[in-house]
Amino acid sequence: MNDKQYTDLSVATYGRVKSRPYTFAVLPWGATEPHNYHLPYLTDTLLAHAIAVDVVNEAWARYGVQGMALPAIPLGAQNPGQREQPFCLHARYETQKAILNDIVAALHGQGIGILVIMNGHGGNSFKPMIRDLAIDYPQMLIALCDWFAVEPQESYFEHKDDHAGEMETSVMMHYYPELVALDTAGNGESRPFRIASLNKKVAWVPRNWAKTTVDTGVGNPSKASAAKGKRFVEAVTAKIAALFNELVNQPIY
Secondary structure, three states, X not given: OOOHHHHEOOOOOHHHHOOOOOOEEEEEEOOEOOEOOOEOOOHHHHHHHHHHHHHHHHHHHHHOXXXXXXXXXXXXXXXXXXXXXXXXXXXXXXXXXXXXXXXXXXXXXXXXXXXXXXXXXXXXXXXXXXXXXXXXXXXXXXXXXXXXXXXXXXXXXXXXXXXXXXXXXXXXXXXXXXXXXXXXXXXXXXXXXXXXXXXXXXOOOOOOHHHHEOOOOEOOOOOOOHHHHHHHHHHHHHHHHHHHHHHHHOOOO
């Protein structure tokens, strides 16, 4: 099934979905933030939604499990130095948790027993929220999928991408080529911490984005291409579609 009117709630109609036996929902969650000079602010949100829709369609076509991709949430958690940039929107943990709680409550009341958060923003942290919700809704399975971490980058891209680099740019070129202005991109140069232990991840502190990056990117996008993005997305989609099938048809313990 590849008709988005059955799988993408941003275009679906009540008449098409009201009698279908949906077993799971997918919640794309991104951010609103600068992405170097060449990608739109909503890159994380757009990609999380596009991946979610593709995977729901793949799971339906390959395994016969029926799910719905929900509208994407564009409110991400931001680092210092990033949230001060023009129109960068920072959502507090409490805000994100309140939104997620309301969505889970709605789906639970409708009989949807599985929710997968399709996260597209590395700054988001949903695990503590999911632990709390597992106590409040023990009959509901809530899973977290960072789509960008499902498949190793090394086999697809020449430069490792942290933010607005080759991987994200390639995937955007695959889905939304009209929104990518690669000729305007900075090189994504970034500065490490001066403290060696922090670079070795002995401890974690938030990076100050204004001091870390020159163009808000971390990773060189110059070698990006739509073909690379397509190949990467196909591998990611296949893996996550298999996950959906397993969540629906197999006990987790």
